[in-house]
Amino acid sequence: MIYVQNRELVIPGQKLAEGKYTVKDGAYREGEEIFASVVGLAEVEENSIRVIPLDGRYIPKERDVVIGVVIDVHSWGWLVDINSPYTGNLLVSDYLQRKVDLAKEDLHRHLTISDVVALRVKLVDERKYVLLEGGGPGLGKLQGGRMIELSPMKIPRVKGKRGSMLKILQEIGGCRLFVGQNGRIVVWAKTPEKTAKIVEALRRIEREAHIPGLTDRIRLMLEDGRLKDEQTGKTDS
Amino acid sequence: MNRPEKLIVDGRRLDGRAPDEMRSLKIVAGPLQRADGSAYVELGNNKVLAAVYGPREMHPKHEAEPDHCILRCRYMMAPFSVEERKRPGPDRRSMEISKVIREALEPVLFLEYYPRAVIDVFVEVLQADAGTRTAGINAAAVALADAGIPMKDLVSSIAVGKVDGTVVLDLTKMEDQFGETDMPVAMIARRKEITLLQMDGHFTEEEFRHALDLAFRGCEKVYEAQRQALKEKYMVR
Numbered sequence: 001m002i003y004v005q006n007r008e009l010v011i012p013g014q015k016l017a018e019g020k021y022t023v024k025d026g027a028y029r030e031g032e033e034i035f036a037s038v039v040g041l042a043e044v045e046e047n048s049i050r051v052i053p054l055d056g057r058y059i060p061k062e063r064d065v066v067i068g069v070v071i072d073v074h075s076w077g078w079l080v081d082i083n084s085p086y087t088g089n090l091l092v093s094d095y096l097q098r099k100v101d102l103a104k105e106d107l108h109r110h111l112t113i114s115d116v117v118a119l120r121v122k123l124v125d126e127r128k129y130v131l132l133e134g135g136g137p138g139l140g141k142l143q144g145g146r147m148i149e150l151s152p153m154k155i156p157r158v159k160g161k162r163g164s165m166l167k168i169l170q171e172i173g174g175c176r177l178f179v180g181q182n183g184r185i186v187v188w189a190k191t192p193e194k195t196a197k198i199v200e201a202l203r204r205i206e207r208e209a210h211i212p213g214l215t216d217r218i219r220l221m222l223e224d225g226r227l228k229d230e231q232t233g234k235t236d237s
Numbered sequence: 238m239n240r241p242e243k244l245i246v247d248g249r250r251l252d253g254r255a256p257d258e259m260r261s262l263k264i265v266a267g268p269l270q271r272a273d274g275s276a277y278v279e280l281g282n283n284k285v286l287a288a289v290y291g292p293r294e295m296h297p298k299h300e301a302e303p304d305h306c307i308l309r310c311r312y313m314m315a316p317f318s319v320e321e322r323k324r325p326g327p328d329r330r331s332m333e334i335s336k337v338i339r340e341a342l343e344p345v346l347f348l349e350y351y352p353r354a355v356i357d358v359f360v361e362v363l364q365a366d367a368g369t370r371t372a373g374i375n376a377a378a379v380a381l382a383d384a385g386i387p388m389k390d391l392v393s394s395i396a397v398g399k400v401d402g403t404v405v406l407d408l409t410k411m412e413d414q415f416g417e418t419d420m421p422v423a424m425i426a427r428r429k430e431i432t433l434l435q436m437d438g439h440f441t442e443e444e445f446r447h448a449l450d451l452a453f454r455g456c457e458k459v460y461e462a463q464r465q466a467l468k469e470k471y472m473v474r
Contacts (some may be wrong), residue, residue: 009471011464012345012382013390013427028347028389037347037387039467054471055274056385057292059351085292085354127303127352153385210471 026051067180274384
């Protein structure tokens with residue numbers, strides 16, 4: 001028996017269902033009953049129930065791609081802030097993907113404090129000790145562009161279904177984006193004005209993530225901006 | 238403040254309320270931009286602001302627990318919140334209230350989800366008129382949910398007491414000062430589980446049962462207002 005509609009806004013403690021459903025994130029079971037544990041949108045599938053949270057911190061999960069900022073350099077590697085309660089640990093060999101003679105190489109040459117770097121979460125143990133790794137398409141040091149932080153819970157909306165929102169942002173907005181699962185996004189656009197427009201669109205996605213029809217609104221917003229640019233002759237082609 | 242001759246006249250209290258009537262209650266979720274979660278509560282003349290940060294990295298690190306998250310609460314009265322200026326900074330009373338607020342909230346939080354981390358709750362009383370700890374708990378519970386922290390349910394709180402021999406709900410400063418008994422209660426309204434119960438004064442067993450019954454009913458109203466506040470934050474306008 002289900003007590004909520006799909007995509008209904010629920011509050012912690014609200015009864016979602018009763019019976020043999022698989023309980024996923026954002027909900028908990030007590031005997032036969034299933035309750036919401038966060039403020040969010042209930043998502044009811046055939047045999048499972050979960051709540052998509054509307055706010056919250058990023059908790060690292062294995063295989064997530066995140067954007068980190070180096071906060072310390074050690075002899076074994078780097079400490080990386082990943083916009084989470086837990087700091088990431090990046091070992092030299094995990095980043096460079098080769099054997100490294102620490103006596104000969106200066107780690108500062110590869111990454112130093114305040115560098116922005118795209119990494120994958122390699123391992124998270126039960127104490128939430130986080131190991132990161134580099135090496136892979138798109139991963140590594142990120143240079144240029146502008147980094148912004150959104151609520152990590154809104155990242156799935158920034159990407160959209162099968163990357164639809166990301167495609168709109170990049171194609172109509174005329175920019176390149178790198179999205180980290182931890183709420184950080186790096187925007188590369190040709191002009192500061194374009195960057196500002198994309199940032200505005202991203203902030204709007206963050207604000208309106210729970211309101212249906214967002215993809216169309218963002219498309220209109222970006223197309224409007226592009227039209228105005230063409231009329232004022234601000235095209236960059 | 239002088240003691241009025243009578244605190245209850247013709248079955249009505251000095252502010253015109255019936256014994257089982259609450260003061261007006263207003264709750265706003267998320268008034269603060271910088272905090273992870275926040276709430277503002279007005280209970281009669283009480284004005285209380287709560288802010289939540291976290292889960293975040295625990296400092297000092299030696300206080301972190303390897304298997305669960307620490308909840309830290311700080312209750313503070315603004316110097317201008319009472320008639321006579323309150324000396325700012327922690328004192329015996331505010332440290333006690335911080336502790337009981339923490340213990341009232343802890344049972345609903347899934348603290349085991351975030352080992353080694355800390356959740357900070359700040360309760361700032363801007364204007365006091367008796368029942369600030371209950372208003373603080375109400376605000377803190379909404380702020381925690383607003384921060385996206387997983388919780389079993391919201392905690393609702395209200396004070397009951399005895400004034401001129403009558404059991405009353407939600408005491409004002411005058412009733413608290415010149416009445417016989419004050420009993421703040423916090424509970425998980427849906428399950429009727431009590432998470433805070435303090436008492437200053439005396440009740441007979443019968444009065445106590447009646448008072449607790451009033452508190453249950455009061456908490457249910459508070460609970461509804463808390464849920465409404467959280468839903469309103471995300472309402473489409």
